[in-house]
Amino acid sequence: xxxxxxLLIVSFAIYMWTDLRKQIHMLQLNSYRNERxxxxxxxxxxxxxxxxxxxxxxxxxALNKMLTPNVYLLMHTTLFLVMRIIHKKHQEKxxxxxxxxxxxxxxxxxxxxxxMLLGLCYLFRATVTYDITFLVGIVNLFLPAMILxxxxxxxxxxxxxxxxxxxxxxxxxxxxxxxxxxxITGSYGKTxxxxxxxxxxxxxxxxxxTPESFNTPMGVVRxxxxxxxxxxxxxxxxxGAKNIGDIKEICDIVSPDMxxxxxxxxxxxxxxxxxxxxxxTKYELAEAVGSKKGTMFLNYNNExxxxxxxxxxxxxxxxxxxxxxxxxxxxVWAENLSSGPNGSTFDICQPGGKRxxxxxxxxxxxxxxxxxxxxxxxxxxxxxxxxxxxxVRRLEPVPHRLHLLKNPGRYQIIDDAFNANPEGxxxxxxxxxxxxxxxxxxxxxxxxxxxxxxxxNREFGGQAAKYCDYIILVGYHRxxxxxxxxxxxxxxxxxxxxxxxxxxxxxxxDNLANGLKPEEGPMYVLLENDLPDNFLEA
Amino acid sequence: xxxxxxxxxGGKSVEHEISVISxxxxxxxxxxxxxxxIPVYITKDNELYTGDALSEIRNFASLPKLLEQCQRxxxxxxxxxxxxxxxxxxxxGNPVLTALDVAFPVVHGTNVEDGSLQGFFELHDLPxxxxxxxxSAVGMDKWVMKCVLQGAGxxxxxxxxxxxxxxxxxxxxxxxxxxxxxxxxxIVKPVNLGSSIxxxxxxxxxxxxxxxxxxxxxxxxxxxxxxxxxxxEVNCAVLGDFEYTQTSACEEPVNTDDILSYRDKxxxxxxxxxxxxxxxxxxxxxxxxxxxxxxxxDQIKELAQKAFIAMxxxxxxxxxxxxxxxxxxxxINELNTIxxxxxxxxxxxxxxxxxxxxxxxxxxxxxxxxxxxxxxxSNETNILANFNDYGVKGAKGAKGERF
Numbered sequence: 001x002x003x004x005x006x007l008l009i010v011s012f013a014i015y016m017w018t019d020l021r022k023q024i025h026m027l028q029l030n031s032y033r034n035e036r037x038x039x040x041x042x043x044x045x046x047x048x049x050x051x052x053x054x055x056x057x058x059x060x061x062a063l064n065k066m067l068t069p070n071v072y073l074l075m076h077t078t079l080f081l082v083m084r085i086i087h088k089k090h091q092e093k094x095x096x097x098x099x100x101x102x103x104x105x106x107x108x109x110x111x112x113x114x115x116m117l118l119g120l121c122y123l124f125r126a127t128v129t130y131d132i133t134f135l136v137g138i139v140n141l142f143l144p145a146m147i148l149x150x151x152x153x154x155x156x157x158x159x160x161x162x163x164x165x166x167x168x169x170x171x172x173x174x175x176x177x178x179x180x181x182x183x184i185t186g187s188y189g190k191t192x193x194x195x196x197x198x199x200x201x202x203x204x205x206x207x208x209x210t211p212e213s214f215n216t217p218m219g220v221v222r223x224x225x226x227x228x229x230x231x232x233x234x235x236x237x238x239x240g241a242k243n244i245g246d247i248k249e250i251c252d253i254v255s256p257d258m259x260x261x262x263x264x265x266x267x268x269x270x271x272x273x274x275x276x277x278x279x280x281t282k283y284e285l286a287e288a289v290g291s292k293k294g295t296m297f298l299n300y301n302n303e304x305x306x307x308x309x310x311x312x313x314x315x316x317x318x319x320x321x322x323x324x325x326x327x328x329x330x331x332v333w334a335e336n337l338s339s340g341p342n343g344s345t346f347d348i349c350q351p352g353g354k355r356x357x358x359x360x361x362x363x364x365x366x367x368x369x370x371x372x373x374x375x376x377x378x379x380x381x382x383x384x385x386x387x388x389x390x391x392v393r394r395l396e397p398v399p400h401r402l403h404l405l406k407n408p409g410r411y412q413i414i415d416d417a418f419n420a421n422p423e424g425x426x427x428x429x430x431x432x433x434x435x436x437x438x439x440x441x442x443x444x445x446x447x448x449x450x451x452x453x454x455x456x457n458r459e460f461g462g463q464a465a466k467y468c469d470y471i472i473l474v475g476y477h478r479x480x481x482x483x484x485x486x487x488x489x490x491x492x493x494x495x496x497x498x499x500x501x502x503x504x505x506x507x508x509x510d511n512l513a514n515g516l517k518p519e520e521g522p523m524y525v526l527l528e529n530d531l532p533d534n535f536l537e538a
Numbered sequence: 539x540x541x542x543x544x545x546x547x548g549g550k551s552v553e554h555e556i557s558v559i560s561x562x563x564x565x566x567x568x569x570x571x572x573x574x575x576i577p578v579y580i581t582k583d584n585e586l587y588t589g590d591a592l593s594e595i596r597n598f599a600s601l602p603k604l605l606e607q608c609q610r611x612x613x614x615x616x617x618x619x620x621x622x623x624x625x626x627x628x629x630x631g632n633p634v635l636t637a638l639d640v641a642f643p644v645v646h647g648t649n650v651e652d653g654s655l656q657g658f659f660e661l662h663d664l665p666x667x668x669x670x671x672x673x674s675a676v677g678m679d680k681w682v683m684k685c686v687l688q689g690a691g692x693x694x695x696x697x698x699x700x701x702x703x704x705x706x707x708x709x710x711x712x713x714x715x716x717x718x719x720x721x722x723x724x725i726v727k728p729v730n731l732g733s734s735i736x737x738x739x740x741x742x743x744x745x746x747x748x749x750x751x752x753x754x755x756x757x758x759x760x761x762x763x764x765x766x767x768x769x770x771e772v773n774c775a776v777l778g779d780f781e782y783t784q785t786s787a788c789e790e791p792v793n794t795d796d797i798l799s800y801r802d803k804x805x806x807x808x809x810x811x812x813x814x815x816x817x818x819x820x821x822x823x824x825x826x827x828x829x830x831x832x833x834x835x836d837q838i839k840e841l842a843q844k845a846f847i848a849m850x851x852x853x854x855x856x857x858x859x860x861x862x863x864x865x866x867x868x869x870i871n872e873l874n875t876i877x878x879x880x881x882x883x884x885x886x887x888x889x890x891x892x893x894x895x896x897x898x899x900x901x902x903x904x905x906x907x908x909x910x911x912x913x914x915x916s917n918e919t920n921i922l923a924n925f926n927d928y929g930v931k932g933a934k935g936a937k938g939e940r941f
Contacts, residue, residue: 176539202908227618230541230574231639231904394912 004073011077015084023147025096041144052137108150169224183285185239186262188421193262194238195398196374204383208232215240217249241281242271251288259289260297264304267421269450317372332376356385358392363402364431410513411523422456432526433467440470442505443528445478454481461485470495472505540574544638548580551647560879561644562595567892586611620664641666652678665907667899668853669875677875680729690848695869697763702754720764728757768863772828775856775881776846785839787887790828819878853899856881
């Protein structure tokens with residue numbers, strides 16, 4: 001009997017841990033925001049309902065002495081193991097990190113479970129062996145809800161901790177009054193611009209930048225507390241936003257001396273709702289910088305940015321398109337852009353006929369815009385163009401952003417996997433079009449575009465049709481409008497394949513490469529837009 | 539927020555005591571407003587200690603007493619920072635004493651100036667002033683250094699280098715070889731020591747054997763060179779790195795003996811006596827500026843910079859020249875990659891204060907670290923890391939692939 005009870009407990013623990021882990025992981029991926037976690041959760045089926053049914057049947061049989069206690073226990077053990085198998089092994093691209101927050105969450109959850117179980121036991125006056133399994137089944141059914149509740153309970157503590165950390169970070173910043181703080185924001189291009197700026201400014205200064213995906217207030221606070229030291233002369237802060245006030249929140253912590261707005265576009269429209277809200281939020285940086293009489297560096301290739309007028313010092317940068325007079329629109333600009341599979345070449349120009357040629361391994365006109373932004377800031381901080389040229393030459397593509405991977409197999413991959421926005425996606429396929437060979441697009445479509453999502457994806461399909469030879473779409477739902485858009489633009493249906501998931505898509509790409517005739521190649525594959533973990537389609 | 543500078547000195551070297559003096563001078567000179575100086579003393583047993591008492595030379599009169607006042611530590615790289623931790627750790631509390639932002643080695647001689655200490659810093663990702671591993675190693679070996687300078691087209695005296703054991707096995711053969719190569723007098727040096735230790739001159743075969751035996755007692759390899767008879771020695775220091783150099787004033791060190799001895803360098807020569815020892819190289823007798831015509835001075839400064847760059851030095855190095863007054867030839871004798879007292883007296887003569895000198899050195903260290911970081915960047919998409927059956931790994935492929 002003791003053996004069977006042990007088996008039961010072990011199998012339960014194994015099953016419970018798999019489910020619990022997945023739930024916490026999803027919560028973490030959704031930034032502990034209950035609304036976002038709930039959105040994901042409500043679409044999930046809970047097999048626990050079936051367990052309850054079977055469990056009830058078994059309990060009934062046992063109560064009626066039709067099963068011995070040992071067999072009863074064994075059957076429950078089997079049920080748990082079956083459920084464990086049903087909860088498929090969950091492919092994680094960004095794995096669960098056991099932070100202190102997760103541990104606090106687990107503690108609260110355990111206490112909550114204990115309370116709930118005891119309460120149910122009292123309520124139903126359960127006897128130990130038969131009914132407790134039934135009660136456990138109920139707890140499991142509501143596991144996601146309990147995680148949500150635990151998160152809610154912990155919120156005030158988490159808030160206090162966050163506040164203390166923020167205060168500490170601000171104190172460290174005030175202990176470094178010589179530190180120049182540069183904020184970067186934009187609907188897209190901010191991470192690329194940040195990397196480029198870091199490389200260029202490092203020619204003459206000790207630079208600290210917020211690392212990849214640390215563009216939230218807590219991310220910035222953490223960077224300051226863990227990485228900032230006395231040697232740093234410049235601190236580059238990437239500022240991300242999904243709602244009005246997000247940028248102001250970061251600016252209140254760091255007080256930037258200079259700022260770059262790399263672009264304004266239709267990204268995160270699900271939370272911003274309108275483009276005007278996007279503009280207002282991005283310009284919170286300009287307000288903060290302006291209050292210190294600092295200079296803003298603005299991308300004047302962007303229509304929305306052109307329309308805003310600022311009273312504080314501004315440096316306008318961009319890529320001249322040949323039809324307008326650059327002197328009227330830019331203070332620093334690039335001309336004579338040409339690109340190919342090895343990178344791009346261009347001239348950087350300033351008023352008064354100043355001009356200098358640059359080469360880079362980065363692809364696409366957007367990257368050139370970002371380089372111009374970087375050089376503009378570097379020049380403002382006293383680094384000459386001559387010193388910048390070798391640094392520009394050495395620039396490495398940012399991982400996952402129009403990144404031409406260096407070690408090709410059967411085909412060469414251009415990895416543009418991070419959160420595609422309509423402008424970026426268009427530029428990516430246009431860049432793909434500059435390559436000579438067999439051009440394949442692999443994409444699941446764009447997300448977080450609010451109500452315009454379908455039409456924007458359809459538009460993307462049309463653009464893809466112009467520049468690609470083959471399109472592989474990942475996941476049926478979001479990909480549908482892309483297919484429609486492509487077909488409408490005259491793309492042939494036999495050159496479109498809809499894959500189950502990314503692995504299936506890459507398998508197809510490999511098949512294509514195998515079947516390629518030598519005169520058709522070489523083959524280039526553009527990976528456009530990542531697959532957020534919580535949106536995998538069946 | 540101050541920059542934490544760990545000044546490392548001492549070590550298992552014959553120049554251990556010299557380095558204590560140089561370090562004390564450097565620590566007093568570093569700007570206390572910008573930098574937080576943390577002394578780290580390396581005992582002759584390669585143990586690390588820190589403590590305020592280490593910055594006063596007089597405390598070194600009794601080593602055991604000094605170490606009692608200090609804290610034994612070790613270096614650890616953790617979460618992107620280089621930390622100094624207490625050893626042994628206390629039962630409760632944080633073992634971390636402080637984080638170091640940059641190391642400032644003021645060490646002389648084998649086991650420390652030869653790249654060992656520099657390599658130690660590299661392994662802990664700690665930026666450091668002065669020459670890197672390669673320049674340090676080359677600078678410590680007189681023969682290799684001679685080959686590098688010669689290869690760079692710079693003027694050096696000819697030399698012959700051999701294993702000490704060869705002398706004992708084939709004594710006469712070796713002496714004959716040396717006599718066939720060079721005229722007497724010759725100078726015999728252990729290949730990898732500094733401060734003139736183990737160096738002596740030989741004017742005939744017997745004294746040559748004595749000289750070799752002396753040198754061989756210090757090193758496994760011995761270097762023999764011809765002596766410049768009508769000699770004037772001139773030293774010049776260089777500050778900078780591979781893309782920028784500046785030179786100091788030139789000095790003429792003064793001998794009391796045949797050659798510039800340890801006593802001359804650090805004990806102020808026979809004339810000055812006790813009390814001079816505490817001044818390190820600063821207390822040696824010298825003619826500053828050197829008594830040479832302007833064009834010779836320019837030549838020397840140019841050669842110094844070229845030697846500095848050929849050896850890929852960084853920070854401050856002192857280049858010692860031999861001038862043959864008989865035919866007006868200038869030869870590079872050797873390069874000191876971490877010179878005694880950091881040659882501050884040469885820089886002060888050129889209007890660069892010791893404080894500014896140390897400041898430059900630290901900034902150069904940070905610059906080199908930045909440049910090193912700019913070379914490293916590699917990342918691959920996570921998707922492809924999982925995808926190993928489909929030839930994405932290129933030529934190395936998966937099993938069963940045909941090309």
